[in-house]
Amino acid sequence: xxxxxxxxxxxxxxxxxDEEMSLDAFFKSLSITGAVADLNINGVTEICPANAxxxxxxxxxxxxxxxxxxxxxxxxxxxxSSEKRIATRIVEIPVFYNDPWTHETLMRFRERxxxxxxxxxxxxxxxxxxxxxxxFIEAHHSNPWFVSMVGFVSGLPFLYQLxxxxxxxxxxxxxxxxxxxxxxxxxYGGCFSCIYSVRGAGGYQMFGxxxxxxxxPEQKVSYLKDFMVFFKPGDIVKWKPIDRAxxxxxxxxxxxxxxxxxxxxxxxxxxxxxxxxxxxxRKLMEALNGA
Amino acid sequence: xxxxxxxxxxxxxxxxxxxPGYFHLGIPIGGAMDRxxxxxxxxxxxxxxxxxxxxxxxxxxxxxFSSDATVAVTGAEIPILLDGEEQPGWTGFPVKAGxxxxxxxxxxxxxxxxxxxGGIDTPPALGSRSxxxxxxxGGIEGRAIASGDELPVGASGRVEAGATISEKxxxxxxxxxxxxxxxxxxWHRITETAQAGFFDDEWKVAPEADRMGYRFRGGKPLxxxxxxxxxxxxxxxxxxxxxxxxxxxxxVPGGTxxxxxxxxxxxxxxxxxxxxxxxxxxDLIGQLQPHMPVKFVEVSMEQALKARSxxxxxxxxxxxxxx
Numbered sequence: 001x002x003x004x005x006x007x008x009x010x011x012x013x014x015x016x017x018d019e020e021m022s023l024d025a026f027f028k029s030l031s032i033t034g035a036v037a038d039l040n041i042n043g044v045t046e047i048c049p050a051n052a053x054x055x056x057x058x059x060x061x062x063x064x065x066x067x068x069x070x071x072x073x074x075x076x077x078x079x080x081s082s083e084k085r086i087a088t089r090i091v092e093i094p095v096f097y098n099d100p101w102t103h104e105t106l107m108r109f110r111e112r113x114x115x116x117x118x119x120x121x122x123x124x125x126x127x128x129x130x131x132x133x134x135x136f137i138e139a140h141h142s143n144p145w146f147v148s149m150v151g152f153v154s155g156l157p158f159l160y161q162l163x164x165x166x167x168x169x170x171x172x173x174x175x176x177x178x179x180x181x182x183x184x185x186x187x188y189g190g191c192f193s194c195i196y197s198v199r200g201a202g203g204y205q206m207f208g209x210x211x212x213x214x215x216x217p218e219q220k221v222s223y224l225k226d227f228m229v230f231f232k233p234g235d236i237v238k239w240k241p242i243d244r245a246x247x248x249x250x251x252x253x254x255x256x257x258x259x260x261x262x263x264x265x266x267x268x269x270x271x272x273x274x275x276x277x278x279x280x281x282r283k284l285m286e287a288l289n290g291a
Numbered sequence: 292x293x294x295x296x297x298x299x300x301x302x303x304x305x306x307x308x309x310x311p312g313y314f315h316l317g318i319p320i321g322g323a324m325d326r327x328x329x330x331x332x333x334x335x336x337x338x339x340x341x342x343x344x345x346x347x348x349x350x351x352x353x354x355x356f357s358s359d360a361t362v363a364v365t366g367a368e369i370p371i372l373l374d375g376e377e378q379p380g381w382t383g384f385p386v387k388a389g390x391x392x393x394x395x396x397x398x399x400x401x402x403x404x405x406x407x408x409g410g411i412d413t414p415p416a417l418g419s420r421s422x423x424x425x426x427x428x429g430g431i432e433g434r435a436i437a438s439g440d441e442l443p444v445g446a447s448g449r450v451e452a453g454a455t456i457s458e459k460x461x462x463x464x465x466x467x468x469x470x471x472x473x474x475x476x477x478w479h480r481i482t483e484t485a486q487a488g489f490f491d492d493e494w495k496v497a498p499e500a501d502r503m504g505y506r507f508r509g510g511k512p513l514x515x516x517x518x519x520x521x522x523x524x525x526x527x528x529x530x531x532x533x534x535x536x537x538x539x540x541x542x543v544p545g546g547t548x549x550x551x552x553x554x555x556x557x558x559x560x561x562x563x564x565x566x567x568x569x570x571x572x573x574d575l576i577g578q579l580q581p582h583m584p585v586k587f588v589e590v591s592m593e594q595a596l597k598a599r600s601x602x603x604x605x606x607x608x609x610x611x612x613x614x
Contacts (some may be wrong), residue, residue, distance in 0.1 A: 052534070151558035154316070158533055
């Protein structure tokens with residue numbers, strides 16, 4: 001891991017903690033951005049952690065770009081030795097895989113896809129060595145995921161699966177991005193899953209849809225009354241496969257204001273995870289199932 | 292006091308100076324694409340510079356006033372018609388209750404800013420009235436204005452009409468428009484020949500140009516330095532592990548068409564960036580029309596900061612000229 005600093009014009013510093021994705025890079029990025037927030041540096045206007053990088057936006061009339069850079073470099077060495085442990089939550093997110101709405105959309109944009117004659121799920125299953133889409137779907141939801149970035153558009157989470165690199169699923173993005181993606185599509189690109197928070201353009205492969213809103217600017221959804229965005233970096237997610245009947249039932253509950261996402265408080269320790277991945281995931285699931 | 296929307300124009304949105312502080316959640320700063328023009332329009336009608344006004348792109352709206360007010364239109368050059376009588380741009384003019392403001396055909400620039408004494412007074416969302424249509428946030432129900440909307444206007448004291456901003460303080464873009472760029476971010480991912488070509492070539496604004504970003508075409512495709520794709524990035528040479536995008540950053544998906552992210556930027560994604568348009572030139576982009584020629588000009592951080600300070604002086608000059 002080699003940290004690389006670069007100015008993004010006169011108002012941003014972009015910091016690539018590592019070129020490749022890993023939870024180590026994520027935790028280092030989270031640790032430095034947390035330290036920047038704690039320091040309350042005059043002139044800092046936005047602190048944005050990402051998967052294996054982060055970005056600080058600052059006002060160069062208040063703090064010079066070089067001073068800002070030096071502040072960040074000072075924090076880097078402290079981040080090396082900081083604990084890679086967070087108090088967070090695990091949330092169960094229902095997913096209706098292979099649903100009619102993303103299916104209709106992916107058929108509409110077939111000519112932009114690597115495999116114009118198949119579906120996104122069949123293609124993803126094949127290139128990841130699964131015999132069927134069912135096997136791929138099972139691999140997608142059988143282990144929990146870690147929210148390693150929130151962004152792109154309003155409250156969209158990027159998720160990284162909590163398994164060793166050999167078990168990571170990888171798919172390319174569409175050859176050319178779509179101009180449409182249904183709201184709440186569960187997508188996949190590179191090694192990341194995502195949930196499209198709003199309808200719009202997108203380049204990730206589409207696998208399914210969740211009935212659970214994750215962004216509500218009107219804040220009418222019961223669990224989004226305090227804040228309009230559901231996810232934050234560090235959240236842990238477990239996908240739960242559901243069928244059409246359950247999808248419809250949850251949708252009704254959301255409408256009625258009675259749906260509460262199944263959630264449990266957990267601690268996540270990167271060293272403990274690296275030492276025993278399956279054991280750590282088992283404990284996370286026990287916490288969720290006990291909720 | 293309210294403005295009744297008779298015709299909305301092509302895409303007219305309520306904007307102010309934006310909502311900083313939520314980019315880490317994918318909610319961009321938003322606000323007027325041409326900040327200086329928005330500030331100037333507000334100054335001319337006695338508003339706080341951060342008050343909300345209207346940003347009209349390519350075509351003006353048609354508006355009816357329910358009460359007397361002072362109005363100013365800045366930014367793009369476009370005939371301003373009050374009950375059919377032409378009014379000067381960059382100047383506060385009086386409007387009587389019942390009068391109708393409309394616009395002729397755009398002559399230059401792309402976005403006109405309409406400020407009304409008292410400011411547009413829709414409910415702020417996350418601290419700003421700016422419309423972020425992608426996230427259905429701010430403005431009127433998170434969307435562009437539509438026929439029949441009644442836009443509330445805040446209370447204002449008596450404002451003397453007739454204040455004007457002299458032409459030498461207004462920014463005129465040359466042709467080709469020069470956009471100054473600080474190279475960086477993933478600049479090292481393209482070859483030296485591609486780096487030189489990017490600045491040598493003339494680019495044209497593509498039809499895909501909006502509040503999120505401006506796309507350019509016409510220059511040579513950029514050749515990449517060979518690499519082994521980092522884990523999680525994706526196989527295309529223009530892919531990176533999804534990271535944050537600076538405002539003004541220039542991403543080049545597939546190495547072909549540069550996209551400069553603007554006020555409604557996506558906050559991050561998986562395309563590499565070759566540098567960033569400096570803060571002093573962001574307003575200029577908001578006044579570019581499709582097909583207009585553009586040259587990217589390489590600058591250092593020192594030059595970027597000098598340009599920024601020059602722009603601040605112009606803004607200060609506007610304030611002083613209006614006393």
